[in-house]
Amino acid sequence: MKNNNPYLNLDRQMVGDIYTSNEVLDNLTVLCDDFGSRFAGTPEEYKAATFISETFSRYGLKNVRLEEYPYAGWTRGDATLTITEPIERTLHCISLPYCPSGDITAELLSVGYGSPDEYSELGDTAQSKLVMASSASPQDLGRWVHRKEKYERAVLSGASAFIFVSEHPGVGPETGSLQNNRPAPIPGISVCKEDGDFLTRCLTRYDKVVMRLQTTDINEPRTSWNVVADLPGGDNPEEMIVLGCHYDGHDISQGAHDPASGMVSVIETARVLSTYAADILKRTVRFIAFGTEEIGLTGAFRYVDAHSDELDNIRLMLNMDAAGGPSRKGIVLHYWESLEPFFKTAQEQIHADMPVGQKVHSYSDHFPFFLEGVPSCHMGDPTSAPSGRGFGHTAYDTLEKVELDNLRRASSIGARIALRCANTDNLPAKRRAKADVQQIVDSDPGLEGYRISLKLNV
Numbered sequence: 001m002k003n004n005n006p007y008l009n010l011d012r013q014m015v016g017d018i019y020t021s022n023e024v025l026d027n028l029t030v031l032c033d034d035f036g037s038r039f040a041g042t043p044e045e046y047k048a049a050t051f052i053s054e055t056f057s058r059y060g061l062k063n064v065r066l067e068e069y070p071y072a073g074w075t076r077g078d079a080t081l082t083i084t085e086p087i088e089r090t091l092h093c094i095s096l097p098y099c100p101s102g103d104i105t106a107e108l109l110s111v112g113y114g115s116p117d118e119y120s121e122l123g124d125t126a127q128s129k130l131v132m133a134s135s136a137s138p139q140d141l142g143r144w145v146h147r148k149e150k151y152e153r154a155v156l157s158g159a160s161a162f163i164f165v166s167e168h169p170g171v172g173p174e175t176g177s178l179q180n181n182r183p184a185p186i187p188g189i190s191v192c193k194e195d196g197d198f199l200t201r202c203l204t205r206y207d208k209v210v211m212r213l214q215t216t217d218i219n220e221p222r223t224s225w226n227v228v229a230d231l232p233g234g235d236n237p238e239e240m241i242v243l244g245c246h247y248d249g250h251d252i253s254q255g256a257h258d259p260a261s262g263m264v265s266v267i268e269t270a271r272v273l274s275t276y277a278a279d280i281l282k283r284t285v286r287f288i289a290f291g292t293e294e295i296g297l298t299g300a301f302r303y304v305d306a307h308s309d310e311l312d313n314i315r316l317m318l319n320m321d322a323a324g325g326p327s328r329k330g331i332v333l334h335y336w337e338s339l340e341p342f343f344k345t346a347q348e349q350i351h352a353d354m355p356v357g358q359k360v361h362s363y364s365d366h367f368p369f370f371l372e373g374v375p376s377c378h379m380g381d382p383t384s385a386p387s388g389r390g391f392g393h394t395a396y397d398t399l400e401k402v403e404l405d406n407l408r409r410a411s412s413i414g415a416r417i418a419l420r421c422a423n424t425d426n427l428p429a430k431r432r433a434k435a436d437v438q439q440i441v442d443s444d445p446g447l448e449g450y451r452i453s454l455k456l457n458v
Contacts, residue, residue, distance in 0.1 A: 073222025114150030136167035149449035165196030180296030224291035246293030261324025357382025373432035
């Protein structure tokens with residue numbers, strides 16, 4: 001049978017190298033064990049950025065640099081949550097990033113999953129209450145309801161504070177930012193599933209539950225960095241394929257799966273492309289390690305602002321956030337129907353479990369590119385149903401949870417996709433007009449959380 005894969009030899013070289021090397025896991029070990037959470041504003045974040053830039057240089061990439069930018073920093077303080085009526089009990093809790101300091105006593109109110117319908121049913125009863133919502137999403141809604149959307153609906157309903165309850169037993173409180181690159185308007189904290197269930201029982205047993213929440217967090221300006229490196233193209237060096245992932249994690253965890261498994265897969269993609277394909281690339285492949293994603297996609301927004309004159313030259317942005325985890329290594333296009341045949345042909349050539357589909361969300365580093373009309377996608381499973389994070393964003397997202405085979409699958413697909421995107425004569429997608437972007441933003445169910453955030457910004 002005739003083989004229609006023009007990149008067969010390069011595919012074999014790159015995949016063979018990836019699957020006989022331990023380099024991707026070695027890099028993950030350094031990021032997690034040497035630099036911990038790499039939380040924004042910490043010395044470990046800068047050490048991680050320096051390590052990534054040095055690794056890019058060691059792998060032969062060009063124009064390697066750290067691009068510095070200011071952002072709204074946040075430092076965790078102690079948080080205390082106490083039932084004062086009708087019983088007395090203190091529960092373990094943690095502040096969520098951008099939580100302000102505060103001392104609030106208020107009646108507890110559950111909003112269930114924190115879905116749009118559940119908030120609508122509350123009417124004005126949430127006014128001045130301490131509103132509690134589960135991290136889970138209702139199965140019949142057909143989409144994931146992000147923590148930030150639940151929090152912002154609480155703010156818009158007049159709540160005095162917000163409690164985020166993990167849906168997963170045995171993993172403790174789940175962290176995550178309340179706002180993007182700015183202090184939150186009301187305190188928000190997280191508790192474990194077990195304590196959330198206890199509070200739900202209290203609401204069932206007693207007519208009224210009153211709680212006191214004390215937070216001592218600090219919001220102050222800080223500095224972060226994007227790490228940028230290139231494999232220059234020969235024929236059309238001004239045209240770019242961008243592969244990116246953030247390297248910052250949350251301060252309570254190593255963030256081994258989210259994001260570091262994706263970050264090291266990007267690095268591994270850079271290594272094998274530099275080794276086997278640098279001399280034949282037609283377009284430039286740019287690799288970006290984004291800072292401060294976990295607290296507002298700030299690094300990606302700063303990159304887009306700083307490189308606005310280059311956005312017309314980006315033929316595709318592939319976001320590999322957490323791509324080295326257990327999910328299928330598919331290509332989720334952000335409503336670029338013209339690109340689907342190209343990726344399905346690539347799928348046939350590389351003989352991998354790489355489903356191709358169309359959807360978009362606003363909670364990772366592809367989104368600033370999407371808003372600017374840049375052709376974009378992320379690595380993931382377009383067929384998956386909405387689900388929780390498991391141990392993600394908890395203290396248990398640690399190195400031993402990540403499997404080498406998953407890192408290798410993400411890296412091998414990333415490298416082969418980048419090669420094809422860089423070398424095809426015709427990548428059939430051009431930058432969208434702002435009106436076309438706005439039409440998707442206004443209508444897509446997956447962007448409802450983003451639309452709620454815009455209401456809060458008014």
